[in-house]
Amino acid sequence: MTTSDDAVAIALGYARDVLVGSRANCQDVVQACRQFAEDIARNDGRYVMDANRANHVVRFAQALPHIKGKWARTIGKDARIRLEPWQVFILVAIFGFVDRTNGNRRYREAYLKIPRKNGKSTIAAAIGLYMLTADREPGAEVYSGAGTQKQAWEVFMPAKQMAKRSPGLLKRFGVTIKAESLVVDKDGGKFEPVIGDPGDGSSPHCAIIDEYHEHRTDGLYDTMRTGMGARDQPLLLVITTAGDNEGGVCYQYEQECRAILHGQVEDETRFVLMYGLDPDDDWQNLANLPKANPNYGVSVNAEFLEAQVRTAISTPRKQNTIKQKHFNIWTSGASGWMDMAGWDKCADPDLLEADFRDDDLYEGLDLASKVDVASHVRVYVRRGRDGQDHYYVFQTSYVPERAVLDTENGNRYYAGWVAQEAIVATAGEVTDFTAIQEDIMALHRYCTRSRKLGYDPYNATQMALNLMEDGAPVMEVPQTTRYLSEPMKWIDALILAGRIHHTGDPALRWMLSNVVTREDSNGNLFPRKQNRDQKIDAAVAMITAFAGVLAIEDDYVDVTGVQRFEKTHSRPSP
Incomplete structure (x- = not known):
């Protein structure tokens, strides 16, 4: 643990270790350490290091x-925060350098780009509490700002809990803990969360902008920055991981910060520290994890993170998340959903659909457009020798003849797939929904155990009514995250376990490869395509069929929109 009088030595030691390569770091961190060491060595410029501060x-x-975590469960003084050298470096740099002309702090702004689980919220909460109390600023206003209420509390809540467990702090500085704020009784100073653009009127001594990559505008940043004019030595602290919007305000702000860091733009009042990888580094190389994560092996569990990377390597939809959150790599947003190598391993060209007529059948129907692809996917369930259910996937996609013949504007593979019977060309300018309906009815007369036929109500309501009148067990599956996310995740797990089987159908494979997805803040998925030419209809139909297998919700409605069915199939484990 750092002692009371060696903070500068530890910070300088960390910087020198980075510079000599004792621990690998990206060039942005190397440059920050070089600048720090040079500024201390100079000692004759405008800014000097104040060791006492x-x-x-x-x-x-x-x-x-x-x-948080295991440290919070310890007893006595060992439960106190133990700063790692890189964290000492941050505090010493931000608070130690002062302007020799007036004694005020040099840095009025700081940009910290630190991957998840490295303790950035903890250090931000500590900074907020310090600025509220021990910085001796009368009526200090401290704000933890974010784009959502949940995110705004990611820094404020740890600060509130720290204060609650520090009776000495509360007594010494006269702090009262309220539901949504910390208040200094004697001068009205306050620490509270803010959401979005709070409007004018605030006079921040410290503003903490959390996960800036999630902000849609720079309204909060601008309001806080302009509101600091009445303060002598305020601090605007921006903390974030990388995101997926390179046209957003955070990415543009980061480019400004990088230009300042590397001397392309002069601004001596903004501190910049950005952990991550260099452009040529391979994120799939586990040896690069410590390079991007300064608390690797401390607050970042090495085995857990290595497992996450291995999973992402084989699961394309997880790759953007791991790149952003654990390597600080900006991505384009959407990523491929399906591990196509894993899908290919599940292929068995000798499979015959006729062999499954007595197995449970679950179907998915996607009728996106009469002038485009329509798909009908069948999933048969059969108990394997391993004692677990296995899933056998077959599909038929339909396109109008016009689309098959229009090789210039359509898909040049359609004609070949028609010959392979991977797709069916229906006569005329538009897809013949009647032909699809007749094929489904014929299938139900042949199969003995048809369980669920899931469909998107957008274009298929009339067909669903007709099929229901013919005795088909139709099930409405709205095309929303709520209904499709869990089947998508489950399909991933089944492929990894080798429990999905298919014939290697080229049309289905192509449409699966076209699916891109982006996890939302709750980890939910939804199938999308990058452009109109990348069809995904059979993939969506397959996901819809698996929604029927899972019956993940008890409020799927039938075609009448009135009756509800109870779960008839317990959720299988992958």
Whole structure:
């Protein structure tokens, strides 16, 4: 643990270790450390290091309690925060350098780009509490701002819990804990979360903007920055991981910060520290994990993170998330859903659909457009020798003859797939829905155990009514995240387990490869395509069929929109 008078030495030691390569770091971190070491060595410019201020903030931070993870469960002083050298480096740099002309801090702004689980919220909470109390700013206003209420509390809640478990802090500085704020009684200072653009009127001494990559505008940033004019030494702290919108405000802000860091733009009042990989680094190489994660092996569980990377390598839809959150790599947003190599391993060209007529049948129907592809997918369930259910997938896609013949504007593979019977060309300019309906009815007369036929109500309501009148067990599956996310995740797991089987159908494979997805903040998925020429209809129909297998919700409705069915198939484990 850092002692009361060695913070600058530890920060400088960290910088020198980075510079000599004792621990691998990206060039952005190397440059930040080089600048720090040079500024201390110079000692004759406008800005100098004040060791007392540096030690003061480090002592304050290490007097605060841990409130998360295994450290929070320890007893006595060992439950106090133990700053790692890189964290000491941050505090010393931000709070230690002062302007020799007036004694105020050099840095009025700081950009910290740190991957998840490396403790950036903890250090931000400590900074917020310090600025509220020990920085001796009368009526200090401290804000934790974000684009959503949940995110705004990601920094404020740890700060509130730290204060609650620090009776000495509350007594010394006269802090009262309220439901949504911390208040300094004697001068009205406050620490509270804010959401979105709070409007004018605030006078922040410290503004913490969390996960800036999620902000749609720079309204909060601008409001906080302009509101600091009445403060002598305020701090605007921007903390984030990488995101998926390179046209957004955070990415543009980062480019400004990088230009400042590398001397292309002069701004001596903004501190920049960005952990991540260099452009030529391979994120799939596990040896690069410590390079991007400064708390690797401390707050970042090495085995857990390595397992996450291995999973992402074989699961394309997880790759953007792992790149953004754990390597700080900006991505384009959507990523491929299906592990096509895994899908190919499940192929068995000798499979015959006729052999499954006595097995449980679940179907998915996607009738996106009469002038485009329509798909009908069948999933048969059969108990395997391993004692688990296995799933056998067959599909038929339909396109109008016009689309098959229009090789210039359509898909040049259609004609070949018609010859292979992977797709069916229906006569005329538009897809013949009547032919699809007749094929489904014929299938139901042949199969003995038809269980569910899932369909998207957007274009298929009339056909569903007709099929229901013919005795088909139709099930409405709205094309929303709520209904499609779990089947998509389950399909991933089944492929990994080798429990999905298919013939290697080229049309189905092509449409699966076209599916891209982006996880939302709750980890939900939804199938999308990058452009209109990349069809995904058979993939969506397959997901819809698996929704019927799972029966993941008890409020799927039948075609009448009135009756509800109870779960008839317990959720299988992959």
